Amino acid sequence: MTLWVLIGIVIKILMIVGITQGTVAYLILVERKIAAYAQDRIGPNRCGAQFGLPAALLQPLADGAKMLLKEDVVPKYVTKPLYILAPWIAIVTAMIGFAVVPFGPVGPNQLIDFQIAPNVDMGLLYVLAVGSLAVYGVILAGWASNNKYAFIGGLRSSAQLISYELPLGMSILGMLLLAGSLDMNQVIAWQSQNAWGVLVQPLGFILFFTSAFAETNRLPFDLPESEQELVGGFHTEYSAMKFGMFFLGEYLHIITVSFITVILFWGGWHLPFLGLTPESSGLIDTLLKVGIITGKVFLAILFIMWIRWTLPRFRYDQLMDLAWKSMIPLALINLVATAGIVQLVRTYWN
Amino acid sequence: MRVDDPQLKKIEPPKMTLADRFFLPQVAAGLVVTGKHIFGVAFQDTAITVEYPEVQHVPSPVYRGVHRLNKDEEGRPKCVACMLCATACPAHCIDIVGATAPASWPDREKYPESFVIDELRCIYCGMCEEACPVEAIELTGLYDLTGLSREEMIFDKTKLLSVFDVTRDAEPMRFTTPPPEASSATQALESPVS
Ligand code: SF4
Ligand code: SF4
Numbered sequence: 306m307t308l309w310v311l312i313g314i315v316i317k318i319l320m321i322v323g324i325t326q327g328t329v330a331y332l333i334l335v336e337r338k339i340a341a342y343a344q345d346r347i348g349p350n351r352c353g354a355q356f357g358l359p360a361a362l363l364q365p366l367a368d369g370a371k372m373l374l375k376e377d378v379v380p381k382y383v384t385k386p387l388y389i390l391a392p393w394i395a396i397v398t399a400m401i402g403f404a405v406v407p408f409g410p411v412g413p414n415q416l417i418d419f420q421i422a423p424n425v426d427m428g429l430l431y432v433l434a435v436g437s438l439a440v441y442g443v444i445l446a447g448w449a450s451n452n453k454y455a456f457i458g459g460l461r462s463s464a465q466l467i468s469y470e471l472p473l474g475m476s477i478l479g480m481l482l483l484a485g486s487l488d489m490n491q492v493i494a495w496q497s498q499n500a501w502g503v504l505v506q507p508l509g510f511i512l513f514f515t516s517a518f519a520e521t522n523r524l525p526f527d528l529p530e531s532e533q534e535l536v537g538g539f540h541t542e543y544s545a546m547k548f549g550m551f552f553l554g555e556y557l558h559i560i561t562v563s564f565i566t567v568i569l570f571w572g573g574w575h576l577p578f579l580g581l582t583p584e585s586s587g588l589i590d591t592l593l594k595v596g597i598i599t600g601k602v603f604l605a606i607l608f609i610m611w612i613r614w615t616l617p618r619f620r621y622d623q624l625m626d627l628a629w630k631s632m633i634p635l636a637l638i639n640l641v642a643t644a645g646i647v648q649l650v651r652t653y654w655n
Numbered sequence: 656m657r658v659d660d661p662q663l664k665k666i667e668p669p670k671m672t673l674a675d676r677f678f679l680p681q682v683a684a685g686l687v688v689t690g691k692h693i694f695g696v697a698f699q700d701t702a703i704t705v706e707y708p709e710v711q712h713v714p715s716p717v718y719r720g721v722h723r724l725n726k727d728e729e730g731r732p733k734c735v736a737c738m739l740c741a742t743a744c745p746a747h748c749i750d751i752v753g754a755t756a757p758a759s760w761p762d763r764e765k766y767p768e769s770f771v772i773d774e775l776r777c778i779y780c781g782m783c784e785e786a787c788p789v790e791a792i793e794l795t796g797l798y799d800l801t802g803l804s805r806e807e808m809i810f811d812k813t814k815l816l817s818v819f820d821v822t823r824d825a826e827p828m829r830f831t832t833p834p835p836e837a838s839s840a841t842q843a844l845e846s847p848v849s
């Protein structure tokens with residue numbers, strides 16, 4: 306029995322790793338297309354036309370081959386062990402967050418548990434903890450490069466991530482109070498029985514989403530790599546696949562963040578009027594749930610990309626002001642208000 | 656400039672309203688703008704770029720590309736080897752060797768025996784075109800200027816004249832009429848004091 310569980314988990318891990326890597330490759334294509342469209346260009350549309358495939362469907366393959374075949378330049382002056390370790394940290398920390406993310410229905414009476422580690426009680430805590438580890442990749446990359454631009458990029462990143470960790474953590478606390486659990490499946494179940502998180506916690510949602518941008522180093526908060534002032538920021542000295550791994554890490558992060566957003570605030574696999582309940586199993590229901598959750602995640606990713614090609618970068622002091630002077634107080638107010646209301650409702654209703 | 660110079664204009668940055676300071680309305684407005692562009696290109700074909708090798712881009716009429724040496728009605732180069740273009744050229748990339756015009760060309764004293772432009776040194780500023788008194792040198796709309804060696808990119812008289820043959824129909828010469836007769840152009844000014 307335990308052996309079968311183990312094999313099942315290994316298969317799930319392999320599938321998730323494979324699927325997410327493939328998704329990342331195509332997300333890069335999607336991002337390039339959105340960038341092109343937002344700038345009134347056409348974007349990549351050639352690669353694959355030779356084989357009759359539309360819309361540059363082979364572009365990710367070409368990109369990947371390029372990354373792998375390029376010369377991997379390691380400058381003489383870098384601190385080598387850390388320099389090589391940093392991209393691995395970036396990619397591993399982005400990957401292990403997926404361990405507790407439910408990709409579909411999870412529960413005792415389901416066909417399969419769509420989660421590598423099913424029903425972890427502290428799932429969200431784990432995701433947050435692992436997510437903040439990602440900053441080590443960036444800092445170490447900046448530090449090991451022995452390059453002033455990379456170093457400044459790394460420093461900025463540490464300050465930025467530490468600041469935005471606070472509103473990120475506090476903004477979801479309201480939702481957790483309502484659901485009464487850190488287990489993501491419980492949060493989805495609560496939303497399917499009551500209302501989507503974005504309706505009951507609109508402020509929490511906005512704060513979470515904004516800090517999520519900062520956590521993933523995406524525009525408008527991509528100060529660690531701001532090209533105009535810092536060349537490439539923390540990855541100035543990286544080339545070929547080592548650079549590609551940072552890139553991969555960033556996109557994996559986007560996927561994780563989108564999953565958390567969907568699970569916490571957009572109701573997970575729940576859609577109104579479909580009659581899906583946490584208990585509903587069966588093949589069709591299961592497929593529906595997986596489809597809905599992936600669809601929502603895709604929408605969230607599209608939205609993140611759309612934002613990226615809309616907003617210019619913040620100035621550094623504005624970034625810090627936003628975190629410490631607006632978002633953290635707002636998150637605190639949100640938390641206290643939610644706690645008060647939850648307490649009142651629990652005391653007087655039940 | 657002094658700080659209290661009366662001509663100095665002080666401009667205050669516009670005050671941010673409360674809504675501005677929340678960023679979100681502005682963010683939404685920005686999303687609408689880019690959203691329109693994305694929608695337009697994706698569904699209404701409003702992209703301003705073209706699929707290059709298949710569709711050729713047509714530059715604006717004032718585009719400054721490869722040079723050409725204009726010919727007159729008899730097929731002779733219009734250039735009179737006055738060296739004005741070579742003098743005006745800020746990149747010093749025009750090299751002209753003038754010679755006395757053959758006796759059968761009574762309308763000019765000299766003609767260019769050799770006329771060479773280094774297209775790689777040229778900065779396509781158009782000064783030569785402006786300096787020429789007889790409109791003999793012009794910049795065309797040809798933009799795909801490529802070559803496999805540096806020597807190939809040094810255009811001599813034959814090549815510059817052939818550029819004219821290629822582009823003659825698409826871009827007619829801007830001034831086709833011969834310069835007016837000197838006698839009719841210069842007239843005695845009436846003295847203002849009489
Ligand atoms: S375009 Fe400018 S740089 Fe080029 S040949 Fe003419 S004057 Fe010289
Ligand atoms: S091209 Fe024009 S400016 Fe240059 S030498 Fe000939 S006549 Fe003079």
